[in-house]
Amino acid sequence: MSVKVTIEPVRRPGLRAEQVRELARGHAQVRGHLEQVEELIAGDAAALGHDPGPGAAFRAHVFDPVGNRAVELRGTLDRLDEVEVRPSAVRPRPQPGELAAAAEILRGDPRFPSGEDVVIYEPMPPLADLERPDGSLVRRPTLGVYNPAGGPRHQIVAVDLAAHEVDWHPADVAAHTDDDCEKHLPEGVGSLVDRGGPDQVRVRVVRDGVELWNLVVVRPRASQPAPDGAGVELLNVRYRGKLVLRQAHMPVLNVLYGDGETNFRDWANQETVFKATGEDPAGWGWRLCSAPPQTILERPEDDRGDFQGVAFHHDGEELRIVSELQAGWYRYVSDWRLADDGTIRPRFGFAGTKDPMTCNRHQHHAYWRLDFDLDGAANDTVEQLQDGGGIVLDSVPIKRETSRRRRGTIKAWQVLDKKTRRGYQIWPGEHDSSSDSYGVADAWFLRHRATELHDGGHMGRPSDSKTHLNRFLDGEDIDGANLVVWYAGHFLHDQAAPEPHQGHIVGPDLIPVRED
Known part of the structure; x- marks a missing residue:
């Protein structure tokens, strides 16, 4: 049996960063809010919604580093002269x-x-x-x-x-110390350079002439939502010709230390280097590998590498899509694994370079957003699989927007098309743990809203950086609706009690359900 993986660039609908800046500079309300508009920080503004066309909505933030203020632009791509301007609390990280x-x-x-x-x-x-x-x-x-x-x-x-x-002694940062956590020497500021390449590609996996997977993959640097990104982002994921996921990404990432005060809201769009051997069929930043890529998790003694971007490798049974990211001294691995049998395994890994803090006990929380479109965007349902004492798990429908924790008799959930009963079961990973008060919950089941890509949390106090997904819960009916599932994995990093499993990895297994 032969497997062929093809990768080709595709156009990304929306506004480029320079278009956003030009739009802001020419808007009277923007000039009224900001101190100056000549040196604005802005990112791309991707079109929102399913299958966005010329009139799709967009949101963008522009930031004035001199006045330390930002505004949000809201509008549609076909009416840029009618953009709405609002003050924004967004403070992008240093460029x-x-x-x-x-x-x-x-x-x-x-x-x-x-x-x-x-x-x-x-x-x-x-x-x-x-x-x-x-x-x-x-x-x-x-x-x-x-x-x-x-x-x-x-x-x-x-x-x-x-x-x-x-x-030399700013407030609210780690004190000067000889404490030296982790093994890897950090990359020096300015040592990594983005050399361009396309923001997204179409990927196809064909086995013996049969197309198994067809999807669009977005690089972390261009992933949505802005300004913090969401790791490797998947769009319009089709398995054997049928759409299963409209969008899949990880927009919320945070960490709380054991003192209950030290906390960070991290970003997931800053790419760093790892080892990947192969060819670049779609340009710089996209590599089809002849051997499994090696990130900081596979190379505990050496985090250096020759590649920066997204790497693909098919091992005969599944396609791995992987990128290594950095947020300060943290190193993260954004990893998707698409098996030939239709199983999808989102994975996220945690590591770090030399720093003064991470040897202290802390817990990471990663939140995936899974926009299921099963046999069409609407008419989906979600059911909770729980142990009722019988041989077969009980299936309990969830009718209204809600959140859940992985506790007691709850084993998994499944999202199905109500008519065809096709869909996916969501089985928690072995090391995904369950949420504490900072982690809030383990899963949320919501009606789709194109603007609900980010929870609004930010760097600051623990109450600021913890996830605010509960603000999307307003009791809407989700039985027969277009469903979005948020799934959380939690990883406790404690050097005094290291985990016995290899690597620091969390993530669920999405198992296909076929009842036709």
């Missing part, structure tokens, strides 16, 4: 140019340690803004200084780009 300028200021500071092996890296949190007496905020990117000679090994500083000043 490559900001980090390069901050590193230059830092190196010129007389307190910067000497030595060729000193590394300037991206720490957490990415910003340590300073509040002025009038309540406005000065934007200050943070930088980590790693000095292997010690005294101390790790220092996190904040840089005021406008004033060309370095704050």
Whole structure:
């Protein structure tokens, strides 16, 4: 039996970042909200909704780094002269140019340690803004200084780009310390360069002339929602010609430490390098591998690599779609596994580079958003599979929007088309754990809304960074509706009690149901 994987670029509907900036610069309300519009930070604005056409809706954020303020643009692609402008609390992480300028200021500071092996890296949190007496905020990117000679090994500083000043002891960051967690040397600021390539591709898997999978894959750097992304994003996923998922991605990622206070809301669109051997049929950033790709999880002693983007590998039974990401000192692996029998296994892995914190007990939470379209967008239903004491699990319909925890008799859930009874069962992964008060829940079942791509959480206090998915629960009827499932995996990282399994990986198994 022969398997062929093909990859080809496809157009991405929406507005490019420069189009968003130009739209903002020419809008009177934007100029009224922001201090300046010449140096705006903006990302692409992807078209929203199923099968977006020329009149599709979009949302975009533009940020003024001088005034440290942002606005949100809402409109449709065919009526850009009617865009609605709203103030926004979005504060994007420092951009490559900001980090390069901050590193230059830092190196010129007389307190910067000497030595060729000193590394300037991206720490957490990415910003340590300073509040002025009038309540406005000065934007200050943070930088980590790693000095292997010690005294101390790790220092996190904040840089005021406008004033060309370095704050060596900013508030609300890790203290200077010789504590040195993890094994991998961090990538220095500016050492990785995005060399372009398409944002998304169409992927086909054909076995003996039969097309098994046909889908669009979006790189993490372009994944939605903006500005934090959602890892490797899948669109219009078809198995044997039938649509099963309209969109699948992971828009919410956070972590809480054992002190109950230290917390971060992470991003999932900053690609970093890993090892992948093969060819690049669709341009830079897309690699079809001749051997399994090796991320930080497979190479515990060496996180260096020759590839940055999305790698594909078919092992004879399933297609693996993988990318390695960074958020400060964290390293994440965004991984999808599409088996020839129709099983889908979303996976997410957790690791890190040298830093002063991650040897302290902490728990990661990853939230996938699965927009099922089974034999059409509408007429879907969800059922809870639970142990009622019999040989076969009981199937209990869920009629209204709700959330669930993986506890007691609950074993799994299934999303089915009401007419054909085709669909997918969602079986929790062996290491997915169950939510605590910070993790909130393990699954949410919602009626589809194109604008409900992000929960609104942000960096700040634990109450800010925890997931806010419950705000989407308003009692809507979901029996026979277009369904979206959010699924959470939780990983406890405790060096005093390491997990016995290989790697730090969570994720469910989506098992096809065929009753026709």
